Each structure stands twice: as C-alpha cells, then as structure tokens.
Amino acid sequence: MNKRYRSRARVGAASYWTMTYTYAKDEEGVCAAWRGTTKYVLTFEVWKRGRALGQVEGPDNTCPEPDTLKHLQAWAEGMDVDPRSSPSLLFCALIQGLNDR
DSSP states (O other): OOHHHHHHHHTTSEEEEEEEEEOOTTOTTSOGGGTTOEEEEEEEEEETTTTEEEEEEOGGGOOOOHHHHHHHHHHHHHTTOBGGGOHHHHHHHHHHHHHTO
C-alpha cells in the first residue's frame, strides 16, 4: 500500500475496503474453475470528510469491471457515500467509454 494511503488510514482520514465475490461450488453460469473460490475484484478508499470515495482499483491496479462498479454503487448508496466523487472512477468510465467505440 502506498505510503500516502497508509498515513491517511493511520490518522483516521480514510478507510480502505476490499470487495470479493465468493462462488458456490454448484453455482450455474460460472466458469468451473471459479466454483467454490473467492475472486478479488477491487479495493477502494472512503474519505471520512465528505463521505466520498477516493481511490478505486481493480486487480493489478486496473479499472474495475462494469458489473463490479454496480455492486460498489449499491454499497455506497447503502453506506451514504458519494460514488461520483472518485477521480479514479471517472477515469475508468472515460476509458471504458473509449473502449466501447
């Protein structure tokens, strides 16, 4: 974890969360290799001031998948956090829009 992020967590200015999916062993519509496994999908930062999202990263510092972002948005709404505040999410949306062309 970046030194800057660690210092924000240490002073209580931000918290960090990880989102994973756990697949049932008999889940239909899931690749057989994933059944019964946990898949890491993103890490995100919540700034306590303003209840805003900061950094959002997928596996290997990539942009999260669109389906994952829908889950993040639902989580944010339930926790009273503004998902539109994240510069990294705006960047990912821009990149995805360019890739969809």
